[in-house]
Amino acid sequence: MIAPRLDPEAGSETGGSPPVLDFDRIFDDHFTEIHRYVARRLDVHTADDLAAETFLRAFRDRHRFDAARGEIRPWLYGIATNLLAKHRRSEIRRWKALARTAVRDTAGHHGGHADGHEDAVTARVAAGRVTGRLAGALAGLAERDRNVVLLVALGGLSHAEVAAALDIPYGTVASRLSRARRRLREALGDIDPLKEDHDG
Amino acid sequence: MDEINLLASSLPDAPPPSPAAVARARARLAAAETARPVRHRSRLRPRPWVWTAATAAATAAVILAVTAGVGAGGGSADGPATAVSAPDGRQALLDIAARAEALPAETPGAYWRRRSVTGSFTRWGDGSARYMVLLTTELDSWTPRDPRDPAFTRLDRMEGRPSAPEDVAAWREQGAPRRQGPKDALWPGGPIAECAGEPGCTPKPVGCTYSWQVDPKGILYDRRMAELTFADLEALPRDAGTLLERFKAARRGDQSPSQEQNWSFSAVSLLNLPSPPDLRAAALRVLAGLPGTRVVGEITDPLGRPGVAVRINAGETGETGMGDAMVPVDYQIILDPVTGEMTGERSTVVRDAEGVAAGTVIGYAAYTEQGWTGERPERPEGCKEGSVG
Numbered sequence: 001m002i003a004p005r006l007d008p009e010a011g012s013e014t015g016g017s018p019p020v021l022d023f024d025r026i027f028d029d030h031f032t033e034i035h036r037y038v039a040r041r042l043d044v045h046t047a048d049d050l051a052a053e054t055f056l057r058a059f060r061d062r063h064r065f066d067a068a069r070g071e072i073r074p075w076l077y078g079i080a081t082n083l084l085a086k087h088r089r090s091e092i093r094r095w096k097a098l099a100r101t102a103v104r105d106t107a108g109h110h111g112g113h114a115d116g117h118e119d120a121v122t123a124r125v126a127a128g129r130v131t132g133r134l135a136g137a138l139a140g141l142a143e144r145d146r147n148v149v150l151l152v153a154l155g156g157l158s159h160a161e162v163a164a165a166l167d168i169p170y171g172t173v174a175s176r177l178s179r180a181r182r183r184l185r186e187a188l189g190d191i192d193p194l195k196e197d198h199d200g
Numbered sequence: 201m202d203e204i205n206l207l208a209s210s211l212p213d214a215p216p217p218s219p220a221a222v223a224r225a226r227a228r229l230a231a232a233e234t235a236r237p238v239r240h241r242s243r244l245r246p247r248p249w250v251w252t253a254a255t256a257a258a259t260a261a262v263i264l265a266v267t268a269g270v271g272a273g274g275g276s277a278d279g280p281a282t283a284v285s286a287p288d289g290r291q292a293l294l295d296i297a298a299r300a301e302a303l304p305a306e307t308p309g310a311y312w313r314r315r316s317v318t319g320s321f322t323r324w325g326d327g328s329a330r331y332m333v334l335l336t337t338e339l340d341s342w343t344p345r346d347p348r349d350p351a352f353t354r355l356d357r358m359e360g361r362p363s364a365p366e367d368v369a370a371w372r373e374q375g376a377p378r379r380q381g382p383k384d385a386l387w388p389g390g391p392i393a394e395c396a397g398e399p400g401c402t403p404k405p406v407g408c409t410y411s412w413q414v415d416p417k418g419i420l421y422d423r424r425m426a427e428l429t430f431a432d433l434e435a436l437p438r439d440a441g442t443l444l445e446r447f448k449a450a451r452r453g454d455q456s457p458s459q460e461q462n463w464s465f466s467a468v469s470l471l472n473l474p475s476p477p478d479l480r481a482a483a484l485r486v487l488a489g490l491p492g493t494r495v496v497g498e499i500t501d502p503l504g505r506p507g508v509a510v511r512i513n514a515g516e517t518g519e520t521g522m523g524d525a526m527v528p529v530d531y532q533i534i535l536d537p538v539t540g541e542m543t544g545e546r547s548t549v550v551r552d553a554e555g556v557a558a559g560t561v562i563g564y565a566a567y568t569e570q571g572w573t574g575e576r577p578e579r580p581e582g583c584k585e586g587s588v589g
Contacts, residue, residue: 031222
């Protein structure tokens with residue numbers, strides 16, 4: 001995990017003050033991934049602005065960043081997630097639309113590809129069904145549960161990092177995550193590609 | 201594999217941000233870094249493409265001391281006289297489309313290159329002694345015709361300066377400070393150039409980042425419509441009605457509050473990409489037919505060139521921080537009135553707010569030079585590799 005980018009030189013100038021965060025470095029290190037996280041939940045175009053806004057907020061609120069409580073990365077994901085809240089309805093529409101179209105689109109590739117023999121087509125259709133069901137389940141999750149599960153799945157955050165990002169207790173992360181996972185598993189139902197792994 | 205991994209692998213991935221989007225984000229951050237802490241606002245409404253700053257000057261007053269590539273584009277100040285005499289709303293767009301359509305397609309070279317200047321304004325000072333400071337970033341993007349070749353983008357962040365002459369005067373009255381906030385490692389002397397206010401002052405670069413990447417799929421830099429390659433651009437329909445159907449199909453399953461906004465951005469995306477003249481014409485016609493499109497009129501761009509400003513999705517305004525103020529802003533593209541090429545974009549304040557007048561430009565990008573070239577990029581020295589897009 002990437003440690004917070006601190007600029008020791010700038011920090012020493014201010015004597016006993018907290019170290020100054022080097023936002024140029026923070027931007028370099030994290031802009032692309034924050035953009036990707038937002039774009040996967042909304043769209044690229046909204047992500048252009050929302051990711052930029054995430055770094056502005058981070059800069060504006062830099063005095064609130066507490067290195068003792070966590071690293072820069074989850075902090076940024078937390079800000080982005082808070083900004084996403086204003087687009088909640090758009091996001092739900094996105095997942096619902098994906099639930100409707102995923103199967104059709106993957107099936108529609110049939111014949112368009114040289115490698116479109118039967119097995120490959122079957123595999124694509126199956127993948128489309130999985131995507132569709134998962135998207136449908138995401139649309140039905142409570143926002144607080146969706147935030148936790150997507151921070152883990154798309155952001156790759158650990159439980160502790162999600163707790164820091166959303167400023168919630170560790171135990172709450174675990175309970176929200178298990179609730180969300182249960183819903184996802186239910187949604188997969190008969191096409192559950194996880195079944196074989198359950199014993200392990 | 202568990203549900204979490206399955207989610208990560210099954211949900212559609214997103215393309216990376218375009219270099220221009222990264223440049224805008226950097227410019228906004230840079231402007232924020234020079235500003236004093238803003239009084240707390242409970243609500244910011246981020247909207248597609250907004251800027252973080254404002255200027256009190258009209259665009260014509262924003263004559264840049266940027267030297268790179270000025271006048272190298274097709275529509276330089278001494279180029280052909282503007283052909284749009286009285287932009288009559290969307291008819292002006294149709295006229296430009298007709299002119300673009302008649303142009304021959306440029307012969308592709310090894311690379312499509314665009315150099316541009318991104319400007320962001322912020323407000324310094326107190327009370328009646330406020331003045332505008334302009335910070336610029338220069339971007340040099342090379343897009344390979346052959347996807348096996350690397351795409352290269354270089355971004356140079358420049359020192360800032362008080363914007364218009366009246367800003368220089370107010371800045372001098374306050375002792376010509378080179379910084380406003382605490383000392384920042386980014387700008388050793390200050391965000392404002394040492395020579396600011398003097399004739400012929402050229403702000404120095406303060407930092408350089410570049411990216412050098414091969415994308416075997418050859419996806420082009422503007423993905424607001426879809427992930428397009430040069431071959432896709434060639435294959436898109438030249439009929440506006442059919443093209444609009446493609447826009448609808450590309451955004452099927454998408455969610456935006458208004459689908460028409462997506463179609464507007466799809467048209468803008470094609471204008472922003474190296475589209476052949478007849479495709480530009482079709483995109484302009486689609487734009488002319490969408491209800492949110494407003495032709496603002498003829499402007500002089502930050503490089504002194506004539507252009508036609510077109511407001512996109514006029515029903516939708518954003519609000520953004522600008523130094524110590526919050527202002528409502530729009531999004532406009534700038535077209536070459538003769539060729540229909542997009543020569544830049546900008547954001548303006550849509551109504552008077554916190555001492556900033558309506559119509560004030562708060563941020564812009566101006567393409568100083570764009571077109572096909574037989575040259576190839578070289579990896580720069582003394583420039584760090586990083587996320588440019």
